[in-house]
Amino acid sequence: DQQVKQNSPSLSVQEGRISILNCDYTNSMFDYFLWYKKYPAEGPTFLISISSIKDKNEDGRFTVFLNKSAKHLSLHIVPSQPGDSAVYFCAASAMIYNQGGKLIFGQGTELSVKP
Amino acid sequence: EPEVTQTPSHQVTQMGQEVILRCVPISNHLYFYWYRQILGQKVEFLVSFYNNEISEKSEIFDDQFSVERPDGSNFTLKIRSTKLEDSAMYFCASSDRGGSGKRTDTQYFGPGTRLTVL
Numbered sequence: 001d002q003q004v005k006q007n008s009p010s011l012s013v014q015e016g017r018i019s020i021l022n023c024d025y026t027n028s029m030f031d032y033f034l035w036y037k038k039y040p041a042e043g044p045t046f047l048i049s050i051s052s053i054k055d056k057n058e059d060g061r062f063t064v065f066l067n068k069s070a071k072h073l074s075l076h077i078v079p080s081q082p083g084d085s086a087v088y089f090c091a092a093s094a095m096i097y098n099q100g101g102k103l104i105f106g107q108g109t110e111l112s113v114k115p
Numbered sequence: 116e117p118e119v120t121q122t123p124s125h126q127v128t129q130m131g132q133e134v135i136l137r138c139v140p141i142s143n144h145l146y147f148y149w150y151r152q153i154l155g156q157k158v159e160f161l162v163s164f165y166n167n168e169i170s171e172k173s174e175i176f177d178d179q180f181s182v183e184r185p186d187g188s189n190f191t192l193k194i195r196s197t198k199l200e201d202s203a204m205y206f207c208a209s210s211d212r213g214g215s216g217k218r219t220d221t222q223y224f225g226p227g228t229r230l231t232v233l
Contacts, residue, residue: 032220043119043206043224044158089158093220101220102148102160102171103208 003027004092006106013113019077021109023090026071030092032101035064035075038087038108047088048075080113087111117141119225121207127231128197136192136228138207147190148208148222149182151175158206164190197232204229 005024013019021035031052036044050057050064050073057064063076077084087108093101120139128134140147149161162172164182181193190209194201208222 034221036224041204041227041229043121043226046221046223049221091158095220102163102173103150103158103222104160105158107157 003030004090004104004106006088006090006109008109009107010110010112013080013111015082015113015115016079019075019080019084019111019113021075021077021088021090021111023073023075023106024071025073025092027092027094027104028071029094030104031095032093033064033066033073034091034093034103035062036089036091037084038089044089077111080111082113082115085111085113119207119209119223121205121225121228123228124226125229125231127233130199130232131196134194134197134230136194136205136207136230138190138192138225139188140190140207140209141211141223142188144209144211144223146170146210146222147182147184148210149192150206150208150224151203152206152227153200153203161192161205194230197230199232202230202232 003026034049035047038044048059048062048064050066055066066073087110089108090106091103095101122137147164150158152158160173162176163170179195183191204227206227207225210222
């Protein structure tokens with residue numbers, strides 16, 4: 001089941017530069033997308049989300065872009081900081097009325113920000 | 116800031132034994148979830164729970180698994196007879212639909228319980 005894919009297992013970026021993490025999905029019923037950050041031996045920490053009615057959502061250094069026609073979303077981190085080094089997961093859900101939408105996760109991309 | 120808590124942080128058990136993993140979701144949340152992550156693999160959905168009943172479960176969530184909300188704060192996952200392949204990190208999550216009917220789908224995760232089955 002590869003409904004959500006993150007094709008880059010790792011990404012290395014210099015401090016101060018932009019980090020771009022990508023995510024593709026196949027299920028056109030997905031209508032809510034989230035990015036989580038995860039450190040080893042910890043739970044996923046929510047970063048930012050976007051509804052399918054939007055194409056961009058911004059929160060401080062983090063911006064998520066959604067291209068519905070391409071079934072693609074990306075997370076931009078500007079400027080990148082060493083503390084951003086972690087595994088980033090893309091997740092998607094399809095909300096059914098009166099049911100909690102399960103999240104389908106990608107495989108994750110390990111971001112390393114070098115000083 | 117409210118957070119999801121889970122206990123224990125690490126549980127070691129013998130194959131065939133029963134384990135109960137505990138979670139305290141964020142207090143005003145209405146939807147509760149269990150996910151797991153086997154080492155090196157994706158985070159996988161197990162079950163969602165709303166209004167005191169299971170709303171959806173995955174094929175992983177077979178008869179060996181059960182969930183319960185025994186009181187107003189705890190949410191538990193029980194594995195009746197553990198297998199070696201149940202070894203994983205188990206994450207509890209909760210979300211809030213919003214009192215005004217606004218749909219808020221963000222799920223907040225606990226720190227996880229590492230289950231090791233020997």
